[in-house]
Amino acid sequence: MDKFELVIGNKAYSSWSLRVWLALRHISVPFTEIRLAMDTPEFKSRVRKYSPTGKVPLLKHGDLTIWDSIAICEYLAERFPAARLWPDDTAARSVARCVSAEMHAGFPAIRKSMPFNCRATGRHAPIPPELEAEITRVAEIWRNCRQQYGQTGSWLFGRFSIADAMYIPVALRFVTYGVNNLGRIEQAYVDTVQAYPAVQEWIAAAKEEKEVIPTSEVGA
Numbered sequence: 001m002d003k004f005e006l007v008i009g010n011k012a013y014s015s016w017s018l019r020v021w022l023a024l025r026h027i028s029v030p031f032t033e034i035r036l037a038m039d040t041p042e043f044k045s046r047v048r049k050y051s052p053t054g055k056v057p058l059l060k061h062g063d064l065t066i067w068d069s070i071a072i073c074e075y076l077a078e079r080f081p082a083a084r085l086w087p088d089d090t091a092a093r094s095v096a097r098c099v100s101a102e103m104h105a106g107f108p109a110i111r112k113s114m115p116f117n118c119r120a121t122g123r124h125a126p127i128p129p130e131l132e133a134e135i136t137r138v139a140e141i142w143r144n145c146r147q148q149y150g151q152t153g154s155w156l157f158g159r160f161s162i163a164d165a166m167y168i169p170v171a172l173r174f175v176t177y178g179v180n181n182l183g184r185i186e187q188a189y190v191d192t193v194q195a196y197p198a199v200q201e202w203i204a205a206a207k208e209e210k211e212v213i214p215t216s217e218v219g220a
């Protein structure tokens with residue numbers, strides 16, 4: 001099989017990179033990681049060599065280039081069915097796709113007011129009503145998925161799935177910005193995320209990074 005190359009941004013700041021990295025790690029296929037430091041003078045020219053959008057993440061597999069996180073996850077799910085990156089049950093799979101799409105396309109207030117910064121804790125973000133509403137919706141998604149589909153494990157649909165890859169960076173944002181008024185089920189999900197070895201490995205690597213992007217360092 002052709003080798004996989006994953007182009008990512010800073011581990012400290014790139015939530016979309018984390019999502020696909022987690023999916024790749026889950027299927028246990030070897031891959032080469034190409035890390036491009038974002039917000040630097042050379043980032044755009046370097047990333048343009050790989051990506052038509054000038055954004056990360058991007059997966060190269062042989063001649064194929066895939067430049068969007070959901071498309072990368074779907075590709076991996078198709079190529080590695082044994083990894084069961086989506087739930088087996090049709091209804092659960094449809095819901096998993098809905099909540100994944102909701103994350104991929106939505107939650108602008110969370111993204112804007114709580115920039116991904118997995119090295120940091122103890123940060124504070126003002127919580128205007130639109131941010132509160134999005135936090136409430138995320139909590140509702142986690143609670144509903146765990147209650148309806150999560151009986152076989154501690155992830156949203158029991159086993160780890162693409163839906164978890166999508167929401168893990170949100171859980172880490174809640175840790176960074178101290179969103180701790182979650183219900184018992186949702187907090188248990190955050191605990192699952194924090195205890196996951198792949199997440200711990202990513203955060204440890206992020207802590208080794210030297211670059212600082214001031215616009216992502218908020219709430220100190």
Ligand SMILES: N[C@@H](CCC(=O)N[C@@H](CS)C(=O)NCC(=O)O)C(=O)O
Pocket residue numbers: 009013014015016017038039054055056057067068069070104
């Ligand atoms: N829709 C894209 C979003 C990718 C994206 O926004 N990536 C950010 C990093 S998390 C990026 O490349 N930012 C650098 C820039 O825009 O210069 C996906 O799902 O992959």
